[in-house]
Each structure stands twice: as C-alpha cells, then as structure tokens.
Amino acid sequence: MKKEINVVGAIIIKDKKILCCQRGPGRALANLWEFPGGKIEADELKVQALKREIKEELKVQVDIVEEEFAFCRYEYDFGYVNLTTFICYLKSGEPQLTEHLQVKWLQAEELNSLEWAPADIPTVDKLMNEEIEDL
Numbered sequence: 001m002k003k004e005i006n007v008v009g010a011i012i013i014k015d016k017k018i019l020c021c022q023r024g025p026g027r028a029l030a031n032l033w034e035f036p037g038g039k040i041e042a043d044e045l046k047v048q049a050l051k052r053e054i055k056e057e058l059k060v061q062v063d064i065v066e067e068e069f070a071f072c073r074y075e076y077d078f079g080y081v082n083l084t085t086f087i088c089y090l091k092s093g094e095p096q097l098t099e100h101l102q103v104k105w106l107q108a109e110e111l112n113s114l115e116w117a118p119a120d121i122p123t124v125d126k127l128m129n130e131e132i133e134d135l
C-alpha cells in the first residue's frame, strides 16, 4: 500500500505578492515550484508544523491569516500527498535560501507562469480565481 504523506504549505503574502519556491535538483519533484513547508511530524498540529518548517527553511516568521485555505490529495509514484495550505503574512525577515533553488514573489494572476508540483495545481487555481482579501 502506498504511504500517506501529510504536508503543510504556506502561501506567504507580502505587498500583494505570493512567495513561490523552486525545489532543488536530485530529489522528488526536482525543480518544480511549491509552497514552502513540509511534512507534519507525529504529535504536531498543522499550524505548528507550518511555523516550524517556515522557520527552518526560510528563516522567517509568519502570521497565519487563513487556516486551511485549500486541501488537495495527489497520488505520486512515491505515495499520496495530502497537502493543506495556509495563507500567511510575512512577519519578520527576508526569506533565505536554505534548500530551495530560488524564490519568486508573484502576483496571483502570474502564478501559472511557473511549473508547479502536481499536488499544488488546485491551490494555484484557487488563488488565481478567488479574490483574496487584502492580498
């Protein structure tokens, strides 16, 4: 049976733009774009996992403004990814590259200019189609 991989991703907003992160080479989903975040560890709440991952990966702190903006389950060859995304604002710091190849700040309508991880497509579509309050 394929494994279940529970993942949280942060839609980080600053100046009406969304932070997009490119995965590094030589790993699953290499070079595809994603929302920063990662796997939820045992005993962790989604919110805790999100804040931990964002601090680890980008060295910034965020404020969550919308919990569970979107949920998507996608079957990869390596397992089922259950991705929950949260809308956040950048609280302090500038994102640093610790594991990503590069980051880009894009307006919602520009998001489809990137090649996203397949699990992210419904979230990207929702962001492109919905008015996000105060984005």
Ligand SMILES: Nc1nc2c([nH]c(=O)n2[C@H]2C[C@H](O)[C@@H](COP(=O)(O)OP(=O)(O)OP(=O)(O)O)O2)c(=O)[nH]1
Pocket: 005, 007, 008, 009, 027, 028, 029, 033, 034, 035, 036, 037, 038, 039, 081, 083, 117, 118, 119, 120
């Ligand atoms: N962080 C993040 N992961 C995503 C997104 N979309 C998506 O399919 N994924 C997948 C990639 C990974 O298989 C998993 C996230 O786990 P991770 O961030 O710890 O990924 P990883 O490849 O470094 O995992 P690993 O080497 O430790 O196994 O979810 C997304 O938008 N953000």
